Amino acid sequence: SDMAGNLKWARLIAGGDWLGLHPWHPYHGWMQPIAPISQWIEWWGGELVFQQAPLYPYWLAGMLTFIRGHFDWIRIVQHGIGIGSGIILYLAAKKLMGSSGAFFAGLLGMLYFPFVCYEYFFLRDFLAVHFLCWIILWVVVSRQNSGFIPAFLAGLFLGFGILTRENFLILAPFLFLFLQPSSRGFSLKKTASSLAGMLLALAPLFIRNGLCGLPVLSLSNRLIESLIEGNAFDSTPCYMCLPDSMGHYLKEGRGDFFRTLWLIISGYPDRFGFVIRQIQKILCLFDFLEPYNNLNLYYFLKTFSWLNVLPNYPHLFLLAVPGFLYVIRGGKHLFLAKLFLLLTLSLILAPVLARYRLVLIPFYCLWGGLTVSLVLKKIHPAIGRILIALFLLLPWTGYLINKTIPDRFKERDTESTVFAIIQKSLESTTEKKGGGSLKLRIEN
Secondary structure: OHHHHHHHHHHHHHOOOOOOOOOOOOOOOOOOOOOOHHHHHHHHOOOOOOOOOOHHHHHHHHHHHHOOOOHHHHHHHHHHHHHHHHHHHHHHHHHHHOHHHHHHHHHHHHHOHHHHHHHHOOOOHHHHHHHHHHHHHHHHHHHOOOOOHHHHHHHHHHHHHHHHOHHHHHHOOOHHHHOOOHHHOOOHHHHHHHHHHHHHHHHHHHHHHHHOOOOOOOOOOOHHHHHHHHHOOOOOOEOOOOOOOHHHHHHHHOOOHHHHHHHHHHOOOOOOHHHHHHHHHHHHHOOOOOOOOOOOHHHHHHHOHHHHHOOOHHHHHHHHHHHHHHHHHHOOOHHHHHHHHHHHHHHHHOOEOOOHHHHHHHHHHHHHHHHHHHHHHHOOHHHHHHHHHHHHHHHHHHHHHHHHOOHHHHOOOOOOOHHHHHHHHHHHHHHHOOOOOOOOOOOO
């Protein structure tokens, strides 16, 4: 899994490979029938190309070095970063809608239960959300400030975001459009400042790639695989699927993005199949279902009942819709809607997964806070208090919605078989031991 991969990679770095001369690369069981590892390395562009955007493994390596491998302390730090994301959302929302809406926007960001789950494990997505919150904050400040420092910081945190998750690249050509209100026109100073900030953040990657003889912009080798997993005719619009056509497209595409994309499009049996698949993925992005990948969120809801009182996806989505419609109708804060649209488009490349669409949640928090702010401003205080009480009950609405989702969509295929395999192995081992007792410890 990505969790194990991140830890293996971080341990290599902490062991002395800070330049990344021997970066971690997977060679999973499903990969082996397709091609030998040497062929995979050729498709990836070389052994020195990072498996994915490298900032989180390097951050984790730093934690392993300074905290001496105490995972619980690392988890506490990651939860602290999640709390920080809520504070940053509060600061951004306060500049947009005042204190009341900002309080609820920040609270939603701190208590959204999938954030809590992902912060506990060693996956990079919580860090990508954190940098996105910083980007939003400094874009908001830049639009209200004529100075160049907010624009520089927006670019700096965009660079950190790119180094954490590759899909942030889609924001790079458009960031300068969001840094100043349209009434003031184009600001070359702000554009140059944001570009300088982004280049400063990316400079370590450029230097490392230059020293290793790689293309300066080389960031990750996952692009081709994600393209196939999310778009092949025999893939699925959501959940992680390894299509049977993976080997064919890798061999015929020879690691070239545009060649592979053309092969995928032409591989659909019907004329508009590829377009229909993209529409399916867009619809899945806003479905209440949380498609699992490394973590199954429904497992946590079932195992830890107290999580059901925290905000969940249906809760945030329903709360955000009125605020979003108000923004679209009134024309205020439209830059947030444009940022949201770009990040939404960036998710279409791969299949829809719960942890991929976490980058949409900060926008839901802001629009949810705006909904609360509008209620408090436009409705009689007594009625407003009743509606706020209903807001606190909305997680139970999400809980009831989740109960309507059939179990077959919520249970991972491995969960129904892994314990049967362990039991069979245990019984076999016990028989070989002559029926004696056997203590079995299962880790990770």
